[in-house]
Amino acid sequence: MIPLPDLAVIVGIAVLCALLVGALGLVALRLARRSPLMVQLLIVVATATLSVMAGMVAVAQAMYLSAHDLVVSVWVAVSAGVVSLGAAIVLGRAFTRQVARVRGLARDIGDGAPVEAPASPDRSELASLQRELALASRRLDDARAEVDALESSRRELVAWISHDLRTPLAGLRAMAEALEDGLADDPQRFHRQMRLQVAHLTTLVDELFELSKIQSGRLDLTLEPVSLYDLVSDAVAELSVLAAAHDITIRESPNPEHVVVGDAGELSRVIANLLINAIQHSPPGTEISVTTQAGADGTATLSVVDAGGGIAAADLTKIFIAGWRADPSRTPAPVSTGAGSGLGLAIAHGIVMAHDGRISATNVPGGCRFDVVLPRALVA
Numbered sequence: 001m002i003p004l005p006d007l008a009v010i011v012g013i014a015v016l017c018a019l020l021v022g023a024l025g026l027v028a029l030r031l032a033r034r035s036p037l038m039v040q041l042l043i044v045v046a047t048a049t050l051s052v053m054a055g056m057v058a059v060a061q062a063m064y065l066s067a068h069d070l071v072v073s074v075w076v077a078v079s080a081g082v083v084s085l086g087a088a089i090v091l092g093r094a095f096t097r098q099v100a101r102v103r104g105l106a107r108d109i110g111d112g113a114p115v116e117a118p119a120s121p122d123r124s125e126l127a128s129l130q131r132e133l134a135l136a137s138r139r140l141d142d143a144r145a146e147v148d149a150l151e152s153s154r155r156e157l158v159a160w161i162s163h164d165l166r167t168p169l170a171g172l173r174a175m176a177e178a179l180e181d182g183l184a185d186d187p188q189r190f191h192r193q194m195r196l197q198v199a200h201l202t203t204l205v206d207e208l209f210e211l212s213k214i215q216s217g218r219l220d221l222t223l224e225p226v227s228l229y230d231l232v233s234d235a236v237a238e239l240s241v242l243a244a245a246h247d248i249t250i251r252e253s254p255n256p257e258h259v260v261v262g263d264a265g266e267l268s269r270v271i272a273n274l275l276i277n278a279i280q281h282s283p284p285g286t287e288i289s290v291t292t293q294a295g296a297d298g299t300a301t302l303s304v305v306d307a308g309g310g311i312a313a314a315d316l317t318k319i320f321i322a323g324w325r326a327d328p329s330r331t332p333a334p335v336s337t338g339a340g341s342g343l344g345l346a347i348a349h350g351i352v353m354a355h356d357g358r359i360s361a362t363n364v365p366g367g368c369r370f371d372v373v374l375p376r377a378l379v380a
Contacts (some may be wrong), residue, residue: 013062014055021051045088053077098270105133108142149321157322164204164261168197207343211322212267214350221263221354225377228292228302231264235271236290239279246286250275254292258300260374266351267374270359273344274304274370281308282367294376299357302372304377310363319361348372 025047060073178184232254286307352359357374
């Protein structure tokens with residue numbers, strides 16, 4: 001048993017040596033902060049090893065009486081230190097190889113190259129980092145694809161809006177010049193046409209403004225319990241004249257008990273846009289049905305079914321993109337029909353998403369069904 005005073009001296013000498021060597025190691029590490037990771041790792045290992053060696057030599061010199069035993073202790077400490085540094089170099093190379101792989105993954109992500117997660121079941125921090133980088137790469141790829149789709153949609157929207165603005169403006173200019181030169185044989189008819197063209201331009205500008213608010217996240221909603229029955233009834237009453245002009249019947253059968261949480265004005269716009277779209281693409285003599293049903297997940301679904309012949313399967317996911325058109329049949333009808341500007345589905349999609357809902361389109365026999373799913377209100 002080592003006497004307590006001797007033990008205190010041994011511990012004190014070891015702690016003092018460790019503090020001195022540790023301070024030198026800290027200075028060396030600070031000076032090498034811009035050096036490769038392998039150099040910094042060796043400094044850390046060398047500091048720990050030299051701390052042990054210095055403590056052993058100092059304690060041996062202070063406590064041992066035999067010079068032979070002191071030399072033996074020194075050689076044991078030096079040998080252990082050399083072996084420790086060699087092991088640190090070998091293990092450090094494996095560590096730096098993992099770091100190099102991580103650096104390569106980061107470079108590939110920056111270059112847009114595909115990144116795959118390591119297949120080995122390694123649970124080390126660097127392996128976890130590689131898996132996170134691979135996941136980030138997939139997310140970035142999805143984001144790039146979404147940005148490319150949005151940019152393509154934006155270009156199509158600008159081209160389409162330019163065309164739809166230029167056409168009525170050219171007509172207004174021609175009619176204004178005819179009236180100014182006294183060449184209009186029926187000025188009243190020209191005035192009516194000019195009012196219709198101005199109304200069309202006003203609708204287009206209003207919907208562009210609404211779409212910009214939705215896409216920028218500046219759509220203000222006043223959420224409250226809203227009856228789908230009332231919304232459908234009001235929308236059908238408002239569009240009954242337009243439907244009759246196209247020889248189309250709107251059959252509504254919403255459930256009076258289906259109440260959702262939403263902004264009444266914005267949801268009315270969603271229903272109106274869906275009905276206008278259905279009227280615009282349904283042939284005369286057909287029927288449009290509007291129904292509601294409750295879901296088991298606390299939602300309510302409003303469905304609008306038309307007889308417009310359906311939509312190509314590849315286009316079902318694109319119809320809610322502003323400015324997208326599959327073919328000339330997607331082009332808004334002339335102003336006299338009272339149809340919208342062609343942005344109705346994009347606006348409806350944005351409003352529904354702002355209500356934490358979802359909207360989708362599916363083909364049914366002879367036509368297409370649009371489903372709007374919204375959170376149902378809790379009615380006491």
